[in-house]
Amino acid sequence: MTDYGLKLLFILPFVVFVSSTGRAQNASLKAAYAATLVQLADVLLDHQLKDKKNPDFGALQCDYDKVLHTRASEAVYPFAIAYKITGSRKYLDAAIRTGNWLIKQQEPNGSWKETPEEWTGTTTDQALMLILAWDHLAGRLGKTEKASWRNAIIKAADYLHKTMTPEFASINYVATTCATLASAARLLKDEKYSRRAKELAHRTISKMDEDGFLNGEGGRTHANKLGTDLGYSMEMSLWGLGLYAKLTGDTLVNNAVKHALKSHLYFIYPDGSMDNSWGIRSNKWTTYGGATSDGCQVLFSLYADEDPRYASASLKNLQYLRKNILASGLIAYGPQHEEVMDFPPCIYPTFTKAKNLAMAYELEKKQNRTLAKLPSEATGWVNHFKTVNVALLRTANFMATVTSYGYKDYKAGAKSKYMYRPAGGAISSLWVKGHGYLTASSVTEYSRPEPMSFPEVPGVKSLTPRIAFTDSLGYFTNLFEFDSRMEVKQGRTNRFEVSVSGELKDRNWLAAGVGYRMNYQFSDSAVVKTIRLIYHDARPVIKIIEPIIHYKGMVFTKTDAQTILIKAGDKLFRFKLLSGDAVLNIGKDAEHYWAPYPALKAFPLELELKPAEDSFTQEISYELSVVRMFSED
Incomplete structure (x- = not known):
């Protein structure tokens, strides 16, 4: 070209x-x-080792940790298609180099370790990329190379045929393996792979709920896994099942994917972002x-x-x-x-x-x-996905996700990486037309369950709006409430109400004696939050924290004891305490309000409430509103 x-x-x-x-x-x-x-x-080609004297010739080196990730050699297929698109020899050479390096890393049992870790489930991803690249590269491989590639594909397919099950791996690996084995059957002309692919595909769709959400991403109960993650479903599992169905003509699986896709489509926000704020792998x-x-x-x-x-x-x-x-x-x-x-x-x-x-x-x-x-x-709708207890809604200016998703990793408990996602009726994402995310979310407590993927970032605070307190027993918040009760109502045009109730809990899901009821009122121009606290066994000072995503150029001004104006480009937002006795703090510990996933920072607004002396209940109401559009003339 x-x-x-x-x-x-x-x-x-x-x-x-x-x-x-x-x-x-x-x-x-x-x-x-x-x-x-x-x-x-x-850019992948720029990261490839090209010195033929280097024993790792053909590997792709990561800038972050300098590791030669075996999975990075899945670039063999993108390189092959880039060659098809452009006709440039550099992509052909890159594809063959990285494929040859990957094959040298294969374990005797046919698997690949996901370096620098020991996990071998990603063998399905690497094998599929080699298989798909084969059609474009086989005619360009030398005789010895061609035999080596074919043998590596056979060994990997045999490993997956023997090993891959929902008991062995999270469900996205199983779904991908359906496509991998179906592709292997086509290439290798061996029906044993097709039979195994069908068995795995049918087991996988059996784990879909009525709304089409796929279970199996979380921790183990006995041998099996539960838990839904919208991101991994949209970006891994559903296409794996869909590609398998396309290759095999399996209408049962194809229809299941089509049904699931209708629900999942709602989670693509108007700006094209994908809302996986609430899924069990939302830590990424x-x-x-x-x-x-x-x-x-x-x-x-x-x-x-x-x-x-x-x-x-x-x-x-x-x-x-x-x-x-x-x-x-x-x-x-x-x-x-x-x-x-x-x-x-x-x-x-x-x-x-x-x-x-x-x-x-x-x-x-x-x-x-x-x-x-x-x-x-489209504006003026609300959708309550009851199987996961997640509500999505859209008004003229706002789109929001409210999550009370109650999955629990019972066996791992607080040690589980899946139990620090937002929950308890939190607004896990709040988007504004023409602006982007006004609030978003991150893990409740940051950790590094996979050191390869999670950088060291000590001291970061959660971006998720929340109710919280700390006392001698520990830290308690609605974000650790995985048994909250949620109701969704549609009122007049473009007005919606979401109500949630539960207990403030610690990381072990234990309550300390403060209940809450939250009511959200969404309209075209405002989100009004009314929070009722019930002090039934404890009377701590409560903090309600609203971290506002802080884009460049935003200015936060406290105009009086109840009001903060937020100037953001051509918009002016207002945070206003409408009722209740609270101290409004602005920017406290702001330097700690950021996250690597998603890479965002926030400016915290905080309402501090002391318990009323003569009552066991206390109520507060405040709003986030779009005040007006204005020009920078």
Whole structure:
């Protein structure tokens, strides 16, 4: 491809064809996938070891920890598709180099360890990328190389055939393995892989609830696993099942995925961000998706013919993802990565999103797609997903997620990495039209369950809005309440009410004697929160904390004892105490309000309440509102 052709390729994805009415109608998703894929392939190529004298020739080195992640060599497929798109030999050479290095890392039993850890479940991801790359590279491999690649694929497929089950791994690995074994059966002409893929696929969809949410991402009860994570489902499991169904013609599995996708589509916000604020793996939420999961474009490409909204969701999420690409070319952990961290991201988000885009490019058969409004772009609705006790709603200016998701890792308890997600009726994400996230969420307590993925960031505080207190028994908050009760009501047009009740609890899910009832009133211009505290066995000082996402240029001004004005670009927000006896603090410990996942920082607003002397209950009401639009003239 000529230099001019490459330049055109990078322009095309952002050309949306407009009708005579001025309304966007069509876009070239295939060109959009190609452009971003080639861009990511270039940065991956920059990280490849190219000295032939180096025993790790062909590996990709991570800037963050200098590790040669075996999973990074899944870039073999993105490199192969970048070669197909551009015709440039550098991508062909890169694909063969990294494939050869990966094969040398294979264990005798056919698995790959997810270096620097011992986990071998990711063998399914590596094997699938080798299989998909085979069609594009086999004719370019030498005779010895070709035999080596084929043998590695057979060994990996046999390992997965023998080992992969929902008892062995979280459900996303099982779902991916369905696609891997179906692909292996096609390549190797061995039906034993197809039979095993079908068995695993049917076991996987048996773990879907009525709303289409897939269980099996969390900790073990006995041998089995439960727990839902929307991000891993959209970026891993559902496309794995969908690709398996496409390869095998399994209509039962295909219909299950189509049903699930209808619910999951609601969680693509109007700006294209993906709301995994509430899932059990939300400790890796980046706002565009997950840091180590693949991406949603492949899923939407598989089902693009079913509904034009899927093309819109795919394109919007891709455009949002692009905003998270750093100057270095690597994909960040979130929108404010360089503001909150002085070290580069791990290479994981870059190669996982690249492989997703490579698959999406190959599955997309149309040059142009008709676009349609996402559910989140329409206003005046609320959707309560009762199987997970999560509510989504949209008014003219606001979109919000309220979570009372009650999954518990009973066996691991407070040691579980899945039990620090927001819960207890928290608003885990609050988005404003034309602004972005006004509030978001992060883990209740930060830890490093996977040192490879979680950087050392001592002292960070949660971004999640919350009720909390600390006394001699410890730290108690609604975020540790996994038994909260939630009701959702729709009032007049674009007015919605969400009510939640529970107990303030510690990390061991033990209550200390303060109950709460929260009522949220959402309208086009405001969110009003009314909190009723019930002091039935303790009378501590309570703090209600509202961390406001602090983008560059925002100004917070306390105008009186009850009011804070927040200037943000062309918007003016107001935080106002409407009723109740509380002290309003501003910016306390602000330097600690940031998170690596999602890479955001916040400015804390805090209401401090002392218990009333003559009552066992206390009520407070406050609002966050859009005051007006204004110009910077």
